[in-house]
Amino acid sequence: MKTSSALFLRLAVGALALASSCLAHAWPDRPVKLIVPAPAGGNMDVTARIYATSLSREIGQPVVVENKAGAGGSIGVQAMLNAPADGHTILFTSSNVLSEIPYVFKPPYDPMNDVRPVAALARYRFVLVVAPDYPANDMAGLAAQLKVSPDQGNFASPSPGTLSQLGGEMLNRRFGVNMQHVPFSGTPPALLAVMSRQVTMYLDSVVTSAPFVRGGKLKPLGVAGTSRFPGLPQVPxxxxxxxxxxxxxxxFQGIVVSPKMPAADVDKLYAVTRRIASRPQFTDQVSQLGFEPVMPTSPQEFAQQLQAHYTSFGALIRTMNLKP
Incomplete structure (x- = not known):
């Protein structure tokens, strides 16, 4: 009888300890911080805030957006990695922070191994914009203008090592000119520089440029993709x-976390994010901004997408001979 009682007591204590352990590691059990490695107002920030509102609604906890711009996004990434890996600090980022910028702006971490991708949420494409009074209306006109003074033009980017910089360097080669690269700390100051004619052009996301194009403050010369962008159908x-x-x-944009975050919590975060991505309220808002909503399939696929982007961009960097 004593043996049975002792066994029962041990089982009860074990069950209580297990329950306490589960409660101690419940996610989320307090407010969540969503770090954005870019300034407020840029295309990364606007989507992050839509996601934060949706995430807060789903998990019943406040989600606080914290902008940590600088160093090509590495300040924000490092802030996420330095935080406790319990899922209460996550990173909302664009793919360029992990798969492009590290080639020319060396971060203190391995972008492919020191973060854990969770879910892609939105895709975006680029448009080349100039000031409204710039004397060119298409790519042929741009080439003609730049060749008149091959050393006078310049192009903006939101940071060294982005597709914006790479595109400018590709145009230098294609046109046979020598435009100067002018990096800024994010998209908003780069756009202002184009509008004020401080720089000649900017290869920017349609998300942030399209409203200024429609408002007559920027002129588009070309858009990426296999078909015209529905929000700017007049642009070839x-x-x-x-x-x-x-x-x-x-x-593309999505969320990543520390690789030390418990797998069970990563699964919970992914499941919640997938629910968010399926909500018309989220997809409609994202579409209205100019993004193409993405339905996450798995953290593994997002990791593969980042790796493929990182590999292909590295090949372009080597071709262009861009240096850190």
């Missing part, structure tokens, strides 16, 4: 104008 694609090398100038 680069391929239509004889520049097929810009067709795949696209990127």
């Amino acid at each position: 694609t680069f391929a239509e104008q004889g520049y097929p090398e810009f067709t795949d100038f696209t990127g």
Whole structure:
């Protein structure tokens, strides 16, 4: 009898300990911080805030967006990695922060191994914009203008090592000119520089440029993709104008976490994010901004997408001979 009682007591204590352990590691059990490695107002920030609102509604906890711009996004990534890996600090990022910028702006971490991709949520493509009074209306006109003074033009980027920089360097080669690269700390200052004619052009996401195009503050010369962008149907694609090398100038946004985050919590975060991605309220808002909504399939597929982007971009970097 004593043996049975002792066994029962041990089982009860074990069950209680297991329950306490589960409660201690419940996710989420307090507010979640969503780090955005870019300034407020840029295309990464606007989507992150839509996601944060949706995430808060799904998990019943406040989700606080914290912008940590600088160093090509590595400040934000490092802030996420330095936080406790319990799922209460996650990173909303564009693919360029992990798969492009690290080639020319060396971060203190391995972008392919020191973060854990969870889910892609939105895809975007690029448009080449100039000031409204710039004397060119298409790519042929741009080439003609730049060749008049091959050393006078310049192009903006939101950071060194982005597709914006790579595109500018590709145009230098294609046109046989020597435009200067002018990096900024994010998209908003780069756009202002184009509008004020401080820089000649900017290869930017349609998400942030399209509203200024429709408002008459920017002029578009070409858009990436295999078909015209529905939000700017009057703008021909680069391929239509004889520049097929810009067709795949696209990127995507999503969430990543610390690789030390418990797998069970990663699964919970992924499941919640997939539910968010299926909500018309989320997809409609994302579409209205100019993104193409993405339904996450698995963290593994997102990791594969990032790796493929990282590999192909590295090949382009080596071809262009861009240095850190």
